[in-house]
Amino acid sequence: MTFLKVLLVILAALWLVSLIRVGGRVGYGQAGVSVIVLVGPLKMRMLPAKHKREKKMKKPKRDKPPTVEKHQKERPEGQPGTLSRLMKLLPVVGQACGALKRKIRIDDLELELIWGAPDPAAAALSYGKANAALGMLWPILDHNFKVKRHSFEIGLDYGRTEPAVEARAAITMTVGQIVTLGVHYGVKALVTWIRSGRVPRKKQEALSHE
Numbered sequence: 748m749t750f751l752k753v754l755l756v757i758l759a760a761l762w763l764v765s766l767i768r769v770g771g772r773v774g775y776g777q778a779g780v781s782v783i784v785l786v787g788p789l790k791m792r793m794l795p796a797k798h799k800r801e802k803k804m805k806k807p808k809r810d811k812p813p814t815v816e817k818h819q820k821e822r823p824e825g826q827p828g829t830l831s832r833l834m835k836l837l838p839v840v841g842q843a844c845g846a847l848k849r850k851i852r853i854d855d856l857e858l859e860l861i862w863g864a865p866d867p868a869a870a871a872l873s874y875g876k877a878n879a880a881l882g883m884l885w886p887i888l889d890h891n892f893k894v895k896r897h898s899f900e901i902g903l904d905y906g907r908t909e910p911a912v913e914a915r916a917a918i919t920m921t922v923g924q925i926v927t928l929g930v931h932y933g934v935k936a937l938v939t940w941i942r943s944g945r946v947p948r949k950k951q952e953a954l955s956h957e
Contacts, residue, residue: 765923772855776896785919797915832943839939843932848891850924855917856888859905863907873910
């Protein structure tokens with residue numbers, strides 16, 4: 748019974764950890780770019796950094812250039828090259844991106860745009876184009892991603908000589924989703940990579956007879 752209780756506690760703890768949402772919040776505006784890493788309720792600011800310490804530049808050590816004979820490995824005849832093997836991984840990468848797109852949740856999406864230009868006519872024309880572009884972009888985002896909350900505000904100020912943009916976005920996923928996708932497509936990519944390095948049987952037999 749003790750073992751069973753410990754096992755249930757471990758499984759419950761893992762389940763709770765899998766529900767934790769991790770991601771990041773990115774912002775752009777007049778103050779510059781800001782990046783915050785989100786781990787559940789915890790927030791860690793990455794940009795702008797609080798303190799910037801100047802690191803002393805170390806003089807690079809002069810090492811002897813490696814000889815080509817020691818480090819260059821000859822590829823066996825008939826074995827696929829690295830580039831061709833990487834090309835075979837592209838379908839797996841595409842599938843992973845499609846699955847990732849369905850799992851990502853956009854918790855906050857905010858855009859504040861105040862358009863301005865030296866020429867009032869050009870400002871009005873650009874303001875109309877911005878509204879049209881936003882009207883085309885939002886259906887794409889809403890169809891492909893889960894957007895929990897969004898706010899778009901576009902204004903026109905004839906007194907401004909240039910546009911002002913404030914944009915913020917928070918994107919998260921659960922730990923369980925990350926682990927599941929990582930294991931599933933990681934194994935799939937590994938199997939594809941190993942298979943792509945094998946020499947075809949017919950080609951191998953032809954090389955053995957030469």
